[in-house]
Amino acid sequence: MPNRDLAAKRLLAVTEEELQRIVLDIHDGPVQNLFAALSQLTVLQSRMNALQPFPEDCIVTINRTINLLESSLGDIRDLLGTFRAPEFASRELTEIIEDIIIQHESITNGAVTLEMLKPLSGNVTLPVKIALCRILQESLANIRRHAGVENAQVEVKTEKKQIILEVTDQGRGFEPPPLDGPLATEKHEHIGLRGMRERAELVGGKLIVSSRPGAGTRVRVEVPVYE
Numbered sequence: 001m002p003n004r005d006l007a008a009k010r011l012l013a014v015t016e017e018e019l020q021r022i023v024l025d026i027h028d029g030p031v032q033n034l035f036a037a038l039s040q041l042t043v044l045q046s047r048m049n050a051l052q053p054f055p056e057d058c059i060v061t062i063n064r065t066i067n068l069l070e071s072s073l074g075d076i077r078d079l080l081g082t083f084r085a086p087e088f089a090s091r092e093l094t095e096i097i098e099d100i101i102i103q104h105e106s107i108t109n110g111a112v113t114l115e116m117l118k119p120l121s122g123n124v125t126l127p128v129k130i131a132l133c134r135i136l137q138e139s140l141a142n143i144r145r146h147a148g149v150e151n152a153q154v155e156v157k158t159e160k161k162q163i164i165l166e167v168t169d170q171g172r173g174f175e176p177p178p179l180d181g182p183l184a185t186e187k188h189e190h191i192g193l194r195g196m197r198e199r200a201e202l203v204g205g206k207l208i209v210s211s212r213p214g215a216g217t218r219v220r221v222e223v224p225v226y227e
């Protein structure tokens with residue numbers, strides 16, 4: 001394996017390990033504390049309700065705090081779910097893709113149509129699997145956050161020794177920043193798009209974002225696979 005490939009593989013493995021550590025740290029630390037705070041407040045709420053009459057504004061504040069905690073915990077749970085390790089090493093890429101889509105549908109109201117021929121031909125290495133799955137997750141997250149539509153289409157196919165992933169929406173679209181060449185975006189606010197570009201390039205592939213305001217968005221990744 002050429003040096004460049006080895007280095008890319010190591011970098012991806014480290015990134016993935018770090019991500020899983022952060023997920024665990026959030027899950028075991030702040031999430032546990034938020035849960036504890038929520039249950040203490042709930043106890044207080046029922047005691048105060050039993051001790052009527054109680055100042056109305058105190059009860060309103062407690063109720064509002066409980067709602068805030070519940071909604072933050074819901075958001076964090078969604079996020080941790082997105083980044084949980086989908087057991088990349090032991091599972092087929094096609095299975096993991098199906099899972100990511102099912103999970104996405106369960107946290108949105110949208111439907112994702114999936115077109116994928118199984119089994120995929122070619123040798124899908126671990127770094128390729130990780131890159132494609134993380135790009136799929138970020139593309140779906142972007143649709144959920146920015147496209148203004150719920151539905152998406154995902155297509156996965158192999159063509160001329162390449163594996164191709166396309167994620168498309170018919171949402172509001174945007175003016176994509178240049179992702180390669182001298183003008184490639186290094187802007188802080190484009191971490192998601194940059195991360196996708198870097199992940200594709202680390203496995204020898206490329207990322208093409210086609211979008212126009214009002215005309216939807218298509219993210220296409222092409223990654224070489226070897227027999």
Ligand SMILES: Nc1ncnc2c1ncn2[C@@H]1O[C@H](COP(=O)(O)OP(=O)(O)OP(=O)(O)O)[C@@H](O)[C@H]1O
Pocket residue numbers: 142143145146147148169171172173174189190191192193194217
């Ligand atoms: N599917 C999409 N539809 C409409 N706009 C999009 C879509 N994907 C990306 N964008 C636009 O491109 C911008 C950059 O996306 P990018 O993923 O890099 O950052 P982000 O999603 O804003 O933040 P994060 O760094 O957390 O991913 C978004 O803020 C949004 O304006």
Ligand SMILES: [Mg+2]
Pocket residue numbers: 138141142192193
């Ligand atoms: Mg994003």
